[in-house]
Amino acid sequence: MGDTIVAQATPSGESALALIRLSGELCLKIIKESCGLPYPTPRHAYYKKYISVNNDTIDQVVVTYYEEKKSFTSERSLEITCHGNPIIVRxxxxDLLDRGCRIAKPGEFTLKSYLNGKIDLIQAEAIADLIGAKSKIAIELANKNLNGELSDKISRIQSKCIEQQAIIEAFIDFPEDDIGSEQTENVIKELEKSAKEIKSLLDISERCDIFNDIINVVLVGPPNVGKSSLFNCIIGNERAIVDKEAGTTRDFIEQKIYLGKTYINMYDTAGLREAKNRIENIGISKTKELIENSDLLLLVLDNSSPYPRSFNKEIKSLLQTNNVILILNKTDLTTKLDLSDTQLNHLEKCYSTIKDKTSIDEIIIKISTQLNTLFEKHKEFGLYVNMRQSNSLKASYVSIDTCISRITSRIDIEFCVPDLKNVILNLGEIVGVKDNEDMLDQLFSNFCIGK
Ligand SMILES: Nc1nc2c(ncn2[C@@H]2O[C@H](COP(=O)(O)OP(=O)(O)OP(=O)(O)O)[C@@H](O)[C@H]2O)c(=O)[nH]1
Ligand SMILES: [Mg+2]
Known part of the structure; x- marks a missing residue:
């Protein structure tokens, strides 16, 4: 008999309710003995007292039993919803450990589901992606993978390759067939089609990084232009120190917020200038690192001061990224800024003053519109391909390319079968391998406990 595993599926800490999840043979015995339900109707929620092995009532719970083959893991399963007090959960x-269960490892429920053939590897990964998704679009794409769209596409390419392998093997077995025949041309055509599909999935994977990482939005500009003031207004909290003295912010400040349809990391940074102070200079180097890793820059200038010419040498690095919003701040004061002979003049401008909330709201709308365009570009691809999947796709692309060259050049044609087998194997690994324990351990260890 396999182990019966148990874990809290909801986050720890106080909450209205908490969910404890079990999978394994002992589930039926446990629901009978702890909740007095010897013959539970599967998928029926019962409101019962949970009685411990020592006969103490621990809590009033809602318990649901899932029979074998009809649960997420394909094993007998139980879901116990109790009150969300950590002492009750514990x-x-x-008590469940006393009854013979053991604590589940991270991702073990999903691993069981995969090993028992309920989901493939892409779907297992999609579950983790869904839980960790930082934006609505990332959720949408993870859901598509969970529904099997990517698995279907890869399986279709794989079946096509298997068909072509059979045809090529027939050529080799019956060499009297003319290798230059129409049939050979068809094999090349079919393989080229598959290669193109693999390539397009690889292209998608290159653009998928945005779904793995949280978006970085960085406020930059010369000192004293109002970056920290704007930062505080955008995050809705007086986090950063604001002062009339230039060079106030030295170490950058980071705040995670939900904006538009995504989580972002918002950064306030040290003003860029030729500083004499050593610590301020360290801050400025950090600002430059953040600029390099940013997805969107909010370049702030003071609309009430003449353009600082010394800022020109900073501009080159700032404009290397395509995503810049130029904010002209302090519009409540008299305009003295003139950008007409600067490289910034062509940028779309956004005017603000911290004294007018509407102007701050407009900045927030601009940021979310910009982020949405960034995401929409990715959404067009309609699928999500992660790094592991992309590595296998790369390997299959190399093999299919070699295979096509061998057939086209009519040399070493018998060696193209191992190439094609490699393609099929690598595509198969994307959807699932059951005999690579190290790989599975590594993949599922990234899951949270209880999933
Ligand atoms: N009148 C006016 N003053 C502002 C506005 N925004 C900021 N200030 C003032 O400008 C000064 C500098 O503001 P900060 O937010 O500290 O500027 P910063 O760009 O973060 O400056 P450093 O950290 O030194 O790089 C403060 O005295 C703010 O009160 C604005 O829209 N209008
Ligand atoms: Mg500041």
Whole structure:
């Protein structure tokens, strides 16, 4: 009999309710003995007292039983919803351990589901992606993978390659067939089609990084232009120190916020200038690192001061990224800024003053519109391909390319079968391998406990 595993599926800490999840043979015995339900109707929610092995009532719970083959893991499963007090959760889990269960490893429920053939590897990964998604579009794409869209596409390419392998093997077995025949041309055509499809999935994977990482939005500009003031207004909290003295912010400040349809990391940074102070210079180097890793820059200038010519040498690095919003701040004061003979003049401008909330709201709308365009570009591809999947795609692309060259050049044609087998194997690995324990351990260890 395999182990029966248990874990809290909801985050720890106080909450209205908490969910404890079990999978394994002992589930039926446990629901009978702890909740007095010897013959539970599967998928029926029962409101019961949970009684411990020592006959103490731990809590009033809602318990649901799932029969074998019809649960997420394909094993007998139980879901116990108790009140979200960590002491209650702990008491129930300790009681379940006394009854013979063991604590689940990270991702073990999903691993069981995969090993028992309920989902493939792409779908297992999609579950982790869905939980960790930082934006609505990332959720949408993870859901598509969970529904099997990517798996279907890869399986279709794989079946086509298997068909072509059979045809090529027939050529080799019956060499009297003319190798230059129409049939050979068809094989090349079919393989080229598959190669193109693999390539297009690879192209998608290169643009998928945005879904793995949180978006970085960085406020930059000369000192004293109002970056920290704007930062505080955007995040809705007086986090950063604001002062009339230039060079106030030295170490950058980071705040995670939900804006538009995504989580972003918003950064306030040290003003860029030729500083004499050593610590300020360290801050400025950090600002430059953040600029390099940014997805969107909010370049702030003071609309009430003449353009600082010394800022020109900073501009080159700032404009290397395509995503810049130019904010002209302090519009409540008299305009003295003139950008007409600067490289910034062509940028779309956004006017603001911290004294007018509407102007701040407009900046927020601009940021979310810009982020949405960034995402929409990715959404067009309609699918999500992660790094592991992309590595296997790369390997299959190399093999299919070699295979096509061998057939086209009519040399070493018998060696193209191992190439094609490699393609098929690598595509198969994307959807699932069951005999690579190290790979599975590594993949599922990134999951949270209880999933
Ligand atoms: N009148 C006016 N003053 C502003 C506005 N925004 C900021 N200030 C003032 O400008 C001064 C500098 O503001 P900060 O937000 O500290 O500027 P900063 O760009 O973060 O400056 P450093 O950290 O030194 O690079 C402060 O005295 C603010 O009160 C604005 O829209 N209008
Ligand atoms: Mg500042």
């Amino acid at each position: 008491s129930i889990i300790e």
